[in-house]
Amino acid sequence: NAGVMQNxxxxxxxRGQEARLxxxxxxxxxxxxxxxxxxxxxxxxxxxLQKENIIDESGMPKxxxxxxxxxxxxxxxxxxxxxxxxxxxxxxxxxxGVNTEAFFGQGTRLTVV
Amino acid sequence: xQQVKQSPQSLIVQKGGISIINCAYENTAFxxxxxxxxxxxxxxxxxxxxxxxxxxxxEGRFTxxxxxxxxxxxxxxxxxxPGDSATYFCAAAATGNQFYFGTGTxxxxxx
Numbered sequence: 001n002a003g004v005m006q007n008x009x010x011x012x013x014x015r016g017q018e019a020r021l022x023x024x025x026x027x028x029x030x031x032x033x034x035x036x037x038x039x040x041x042x043x044x045x046x047x048x049l050q051k052e053n054i055i056d057e058s059g060m061p062k063x064x065x066x067x068x069x070x071x072x073x074x075x076x077x078x079x080x081x082x083x084x085x086x087x088x089x090x091x092x093x094x095x096x097g098v099n100t101e102a103f104f105g106q107g108t109r110l111t112v113v
Numbered sequence: 114x115q116q117v118k119q120s121p122q123s124l125i126v127q128k129g130g131i132s133i134i135n136c137a138y139e140n141t142a143f144x145x146x147x148x149x150x151x152x153x154x155x156x157x158x159x160x161x162x163x164x165x166x167x168x169x170x171x172e173g174r175f176t177x178x179x180x181x182x183x184x185x186x187x188x189x190x191x192x193x194x195p196g197d198s199a200t201y202f203c204a205a206a207a208t209g210n211q212f213y214f215g216t217g218t219x220x221x222x223x224x
């Protein structure tokens with residue numbers, strides 16, 4: 001049973017470009033969370049999705065950031081017009097249900113140059 | 114506002130010693146308290162978790178102690194090993210909601 005898969009592992013974008021981060025949850029998991037981590041800091045919640053629905057996006061910046069979890073395929077975190085401050089590690093986690101363990105992927109390290 | 118407060122920020126322990134990391138929370142709706150271990154360049158890995166209906170849970174060298182009335186929980190690592198050197202995060206969640214993470218504890222186990 002493969003774990004949570006994130007790709008790419010590393011992503012370099014120039015300022016103003018778009019970044020698309022993908023997360024394939026564990027098999028059977030329909031709940032996906034996205035978190036952001038800055039160096040030497042904790043994990044900051046961004047968005048919680050359940051197949052085709054956004055459950056909680058209270059941690060997501062109102063502009064430039066969007067997330068989706070379609071019926072088929074991975075969850076996507078999209079950052080438009082990236083700025084240097086978007087450089088961070090982005091992790092997704094998946095759960096089987098609302099009251100089960102959450103497992104994290106290895107993250108995507110975004111560098112904006 | 115930090116929903117989960119974690120201490121200490123860093124910890125140095127001799128090999129064979131006990132590492133203790135503490136967390137506190139305010140939201141009484143939290144009903145799930147996991148601990149994660151993270152190595153540099155890797156994602157957080159679930160270590161052990163507890164629910165408020167028990168006061169202690171042990172898995173191998175790792176034990177969670179939970180004090181519901183004080184709204185505190187802690188991770189104890191017995192017989193600490195150099196391979197345990199990592200950053201540890203506590204977290205809390207209410208059913209159906211996001212996880213709130215502590216700020217992390219950097220543990221170094223000296224041989």
